Amino acid sequence: xxxxxxxxxxxxxxxxxxxxxxxxxxxxxxxxxxxxxxxxxxxxxxxxxxxxxxxxxxxxxxxxxxxxxxxxxxxxxxxxxxxxxxxxxxxxxxxxxxxxxxxxxxxxxxxxxxxxxxxxxxxxxxxxxxxxxxxxxxxxxxxxxxxxxxxxxxxxxxxxxxxxxxxxxxxxxxxxxxxxxxxxxxxxxxxxxxxxxxxxxxxxxxxxxxxxxxxxxxxxxxxxxxxxxxxxxxxxxxxxxxxxxxxxxxxxxxxxxxxxxxxxxxxxxxxxxxxxxxxxxxxxxxxxxxxxxxxxxxxxxxxxxxxxxxxxxxxxxxxxx
Numbered sequence: 170x171x172x173x174x175x176x177x178x179x180x181x182x183x184x185x186x187x188x189x190x191x192x193x194x195x196x197x198x199x200x201x202x203x204x205x206x207x208x209x210x211x212x213x214x215x216x217x218x219x220x221x222x223x224x225x226x227x228x229x230x231x232x233x234x235x236x237x238x239x240x241x242x243x244x245x246x247x248x249x250x251x252x253x254x255x256x257x258x259x260x261x262x263x264x265x266x267x268x269x270x271x272x273x274x275x276x277x278x279x280x281x282x283x284x285x286x287x288x289x290x291x292x293x294x295x296x297x298x299x300x301x302x303x304x305x306x307x308x309x310x311x312x313x314x315x316x317x318x319x320x321x322x323x324x325x326x327x328x329x330x331x332x333x334x335x336x337x338x339x340x341x342x343x344x345x346x347x348x349x350x351x352x353x354x355x356x357x358x359x360x361x362x363x364x365x366x367x368x369x370x371x372x373x374x375x376x377x378x379x380x381x382x383x384x385x386x387x388x389x390x391x392x393x394x395x396x397x398x399x400x401x402x403x404x405x406x407x408x409x410x411x412x413x414x415x416x417x418x419x420x421x422x423x424x425x426x427x428x429x430x431x432x433x434x435x436x437x438x439x440x441x442x443x444x445x446x447x448x449x450x451x452x453x454x455x456x457x458x459x460x461x462x463x464x465x466x467x468x469x470x471x472x473x474x475x476x477x478x479x480x481x482x483x484x485x486x487x488x489x490x
Contacts, residue, residue: 186224189217226298229473234335234411235301240404241292241333245282246309248327253286255312255437256329258461260290263303265463272296277397278387285318291385291401293336300335305449305472307333308434315440324440328433334404335411343406350402351375352395357386374398381405435468437461450475 193213200210230236241263245256260279267274273295280288294303309330316325337343357371371386372394383405385398438444443457450471454460460468 183224186217186220189213189220193217225477226470226473229477230298230301232301232304234407235304236298237300238296238336239294239300239303239333240277240336240401241290241294241303241306241331242401243287243290243292244330244332245286245288246328246330248312248325250282250284250286250318251312251314251316251325251327252329253282253284253288254318255286255310255327256288256290257282257286258312259310259329259331260287260292262461262463262465263292263294263306266465267292267294267296267463269463269466270296270302272299276387277401278385280386293400300333301473302469304333304335305469305476306331306434311433311436313436313438313440332408334401334408336400337403337407343403343410345376345399345403345406349377351377354391370394372398374402376402376406379406379409381409447471 193210197210200207243256243259243263245252248255260276264274264276275293275295276290277293278289278291280290282288294300309328312327312329313324315322319325351374353373353375354369355371355373356369370389370391371384372391373382373384374395375382381402383398383402385394385401388394388397434449435445435447437457437460438446439457444453444455445457445460445468446453447468450468452468452471454464454467456464
């Protein structure tokens with residue numbers, strides 16, 4: 170949620186941009202008579218454009234938890250080994266993107282696939298506006314390619330599901346009754362089910378009222394796994410509360426469109442051509458390999474711009490992801 174300090178900073182940014190535009194106009198007037206000012210005008214114009222982009226992004230990130238840290242949970246879906254490989258590709262993509270955006274990313278938990286890839290992964294993202302930037306990534310992702318696991322090299326389709334959870338700023342946002350949580354401990358397992366240590370360090374938490382189950386086995390210490398599992402459980406409960414509130418707002422508005430948390434949002438086509446397409450914004454990028462290497466900004470920016478447009482036109486707005 171925006172604080173008074175955030176609003177003051179935004180006002181300062183707007184005023185600063187206004188001052189820059191006045192200076193730019195003065196330079197343009199000078200450049201008409203003295204061409205040597207042309208390069209300076211171009212440099213200042215680029216700087217003003219970048220400042221405007223940052224301001225628009227700041228205005229778009231106005232949700233109650235947009236400034237929070239985020240937890241990404243990636244699950245392999247339909248598609249067998251290809252789906253598990255795709256889940257690993259998405260995990261790497263988000264880690265590379267976070268590095269590009271100077272966000273701190275930590276792999277909290279990961280379960281290896283039977284033969285390749287992963288069954289699921291949990292990534293924590295820390296930094297300015299982390300949740301606001303990635304909240305639009307929630308949903309089903311589809312991969313189309315020639316499978317490297319098919320000896321006939323036939324084209325296969327695989328799916329992975331991405332969940333995006335806001336990390337609790339304070340524990341007071343969600344109160345978890347300890348009596349409502351059942352904890353089980355077991356030996357952590359690696360790919361193929363083999364045990365990776367001889368102690369019961371893995372932790373499974375079950376929130377009895379909601380049935381939410383969180384498992385964490387990435388750390389060697391049971392205490393660390395328990396702390397991480399509690400963090401993820403709190404984020405899941407907060408996301409559940411946010412979803413219920415969004416569905417209630419939709420019901421009160423009389424909008425028949427359901428909340429699209431599980432909708433297919435993006436396709437990654439690697440054969441017979443390469444292209445990544447977002448089905449909500451119709452944004453497409455031909456260099457699929459660059460996207461899978463972390464070049465996600467065109468899709469994130471387009472989603473935020475779309476959300477700004479929906480907020481400005483409430484008659485067309487459906488629930489947000």
